[in-house]
Amino acid sequence: MEERGNKRLVVLGAGESGVGTALLGKKQGFEVFVSDRGEIRGESKEVLRRFDIEWEEKQHTEAHILSADIIMKSPGIPDSAPLVVQLKKKNIPVISEIEFAYPFTEAMLIGITGSNGKTTTTALIHHVLKGAGLKSKAAGNIGKSFAEEVINDEASHYVLELSSFQLDGIVNFNPHIAILTNITPDHLDRYDNDFNKYIASKFGIVKNQTPSDYFIYDADDEVINEYIKKHPVQSKLLPFSLKNRIEEGAYLENENIIITVNNNKFIMPTADLALKGNHNVKNAMAAATVAQLLRIRKNTIRECLENFHGVEHRLESVLKINNVQYINDSKATNVNATFYALDAMKSSTIWIVGGVDKGNDYSELYALINEKVKAIICLGVDNSKIINAFGNCVDNIVETQSMKEAVQYAYKMAERNDNVLLSPACASFDLFKNYEDRGRQFKEAVREL
Incomplete structure (x- = not known):
């Protein structure tokens, strides 16, 4: 990204992603202003004060906001909010924290989205990468915000859990490995009750991918298959399935997970997985496919899938x-x-x-x-x-x-x-x-x- 000088960054919403973006913006030499229509948490105010970042709460002062060169909008604020509509009319770029942060790291990006399973899959991939001794950080919708992690940028790999709202605000963001766990109707209140708009939002994760990138997805999901038929994806496809044999990707045969990536085979009995249930077999397939792409030792992959016991609040x-x-x-x-x-x-x-x-x-x-x-x-x-x-x-x-x-x-x-x-x-x-x-x-x- 080009040197920005003292460009004005306005952050709407002072939650985890907002404060992370403000701190990263400050470090990168932006003039930063944070505005929250609600009340800002005490510890967040302390952080903003400590780094000498201007903020306001319980209001959005238009004069302060409309003077921005770039806006980072919290995922909780809908695109239909009057202030956002006004900003777009004035052609002021409104982006997500993920889009803002990604140019400031050289690390490999692994992005995971889907209606369900994305937290478990993100945590599982991070667990395998750490088990292999890689400097992995899990961020996005899990752990700290991506922007905050990028401030010190100590990771070799970022495993990012991405919601459709975060993907709605991307322009150039491109994960080297993208994973789509499934698509079922969710958040339709934010997509004019139009399932197709929600589907397109999820596919934002691959929109900037090139043939040298990878897309791992559930081939048993008809919604995903239909979309790919009509909107070809540029990256290399690595599907996973519980129903059909897959040449390049992952499938199930005689209660064994079989994964083939670049002529390299990995086999593991589902009985050895710590997490039970078919949906967790799919999560394990996605994680092990990533590990195969990164050439992690098969024994390490097996051990990590055997000792991962899930995330809090999920079964x-x-x-x-x-x-x-x-x-x-x-x-x-x-x-x-x-x-x-x-x-x-x-x-x-x-x-x-x-x-x-x-x-x-x-x-x-x-x-x-x-x-x-x-x-x-x-x-x-x-x-x-x-x-x-x-x-x-x-x-x-x-x-x-x-x-x-x-x-x-x-x-x-x-x-x-x-x-x-x-x-x-x-x-x-x-x-x-x-x-x-x-x-x-x-x-x-x-x-x-």
Whole structure:
């Protein structure tokens, strides 16, 4: 990137990505201003003061913002926000933190997106790279912001979990290895309820790739296959599949994962994977394909897949009380994630569900609910859609407004060998700060029983 002199960078939103961008911008010689329509957290204010960065909260002063040369917008602010529309009319570039940060590192970039599985896949790839002794950093939607990691830029590889909102704000960003775990309807409220706009957003991860880059994706996902047919991808395709034999990429045969990359074969029994379930076989395929591309020793790949036990809030076993297993899947913020969770349940389940609905279609869960769920506990400000969707599937539906109350109901209903599963299928912002807060409150309530 050319020397910017004292160009003016305005950062909208002082969350993790906003503060990281402000600090990186300051280091790179920008004149930086941070503006947040809400209240800025105390520790963030301290950091901004310490680095002598100007900021405002509870307002967006247009005069300060419209004078920007470049705007970094927090992923939480929609493109339809009046201020953003105004900026675009004035032809002021509005980009994401990922786009801002990537020119300031020479490290290899591995980008992971998808409706589900991206956090586990990101954490798993990072785990394998670290196991191989590489200087890997996991960032983006996981850990610290990418911009903050790039300030000291000590990594040889960045493994980046990327949301569709982050990809919406890219212009030239290009990961050398891109991974698309799957595409199912999610966040449709941000895409004018148009699934095609959401699909195109996810494919932003490959839009700048060249034939010397790689694209790893789920070949069992019809949505992905259809898009690739109509919009050819420039990079080298390395699909993975549980159903079909794959020449270059990964497939399943006789309960063995078989991966072929550049005539190099890797074979591993699925029984040896620490994480169970078909969706985790796919996550392991994606991670092992990356490891093969990077020529990591096969023994190292095997060991890392055998000892990786998952991420917090994703099908996390909390406690067994009176032979009832309590499971925290707070990270399930859409229907497809909850589908995987219910599918993984091996015994009768009390299901805690609800929150901010993002235009969910619950019909794909009906068969699993009939088979596995004996009671539903609604945990949200407005539960009417859930009650209408599942009223005929189970006899027992209760409504609650607090996690403590939800867990106490579950405790009373549960019998020996049951599961109590928190898998909300919704965003958390009505009753909680975020899905982590929701998951931690669940774990605390379980421990207090």
